Amino acid sequence: MKGLFRKDIYVLTSIGWLFILMDVFFAAIPDLRFYAFAALYAVMLLVFLMQSDEQYKWDTLLPMLPVSTRQVVLEKYIFCWGYIALTALLAVGGQLIWSRFGYMPLGPEYFTVLCFNLSLALVAQAIISPLIFRFGTAKGRLIMIVLVAVITGISVSIISDGYDFILSLIEIIRSWRLIVFAAALSVLSLPLSVALYGRKLSK
């Protein structure tokens, strides 16, 4: 599986630098509405990497190499989770710097909204991944666009309406519970993706 990670890192650094640059940009803006973009953009990484595999037909060579279907899917999941975590770190790091200049200080509200956006990204990843592993990136991307539009719309409108709404939401579902739920959903989608990808490959 190490070789698969290495391959994806090479792909990302060779042709995905613009992808990374845009994510850093969205994550570092001192406005959490933009972090919603950054988190969802991180989910799009999966589509980007799978699309590159399909473009060069690497996905048809993979089932003949000494890696299992589970390893192939798990590698993409771990890559995606790692990238989502990285965007969160970038956002916090950027916010630390901005707060020094008096912009939007780090506080409980900030972390609440950050958790909320991270949860949205994980839920999106849990929904999108099995679809992409089953149907490929052409169809998967269409579903992704709809989902991103819906989630971003919800996220931005909630944040635009003010933190009070989120804080009241947090009263019902505390942020840590929300993120645990989202993470669990993401992990649970892994075996589904493995099964669906196996079916796609064995056609």
Added chain:
Amino acid sequence: MNAIEVRDLTKKYPGFTLDNVSFALPEGCIMGLVGENGAGKSTLIRLIMNASRRSSGEVSVLGMDNRRPEFVKTRDDIGVVLDDARLPEMLDPVRMGRVFSELYSRWDQGAYEGYLHRLDLPEKKRVKDFSRGMKMKLALALALSHDAHLLVLDEPTGGLDPMVRDEILDILEDFTREEHRSVLISSHIVSDLEKLCDYVAFLHRGKLLLFEEKDVLLEKYGMVKLPERELEALPEEALHGVRHTGYGAEALVERSLIGGGIKVEKTSLEEIIVFFARGDRK
């Protein structure tokens, strides 16, 4: 031990069926899989590697049933080259080598660098800037650098110029100098296979029409050239195909079934395949 054993293998697609294919490739041998485009060669290779679900039948590779979960480890002993190479094209050969070194447990970096040098491949050029021949040579270098016991090659010489094809065939010959190493190579360029193979399998429209040792095939069949009116004199069971020319007829016959009075000439593997494919018995 057989390197590959296929029994009653069937795969049904809408509009195409790979039909009840059986053969065994003994260890240490090279088998050429011949067939026109769409005959089912790539489907058969995918099934052998368990990269596609069969409708029925059994496949064992290097002594392992390919449906067992442990077959993933057996793939460590198999080098694969597919048509179009199918490598991530934004990587260069050095990076490709690093990726493959972490996929195969017996990766030999020295051997890989040796092949890159021998095949005159630039180390720092991205694969997307390679010609088709260079891509295939790189795929072959990757498949040969992890001490594979079996090479599975799907159309590795298709669309390449004769010099590159010859270079690839030389390398494959070198590979099989060690007794335990076997090769399954598919191609529709029969002359390439004639140079290289011990066994020949001929797939036609999803059916395996021939599977035989190459030398036995060349010994078994011959060509008879005679006027049209004398065709009747040939025993029906000896005839495997007839080609009508302006000067008479050419017939592919089974030597052992022809009487002593008729002159039977040597034939080539290509002729045998063509006659079997046409199937236009008199």
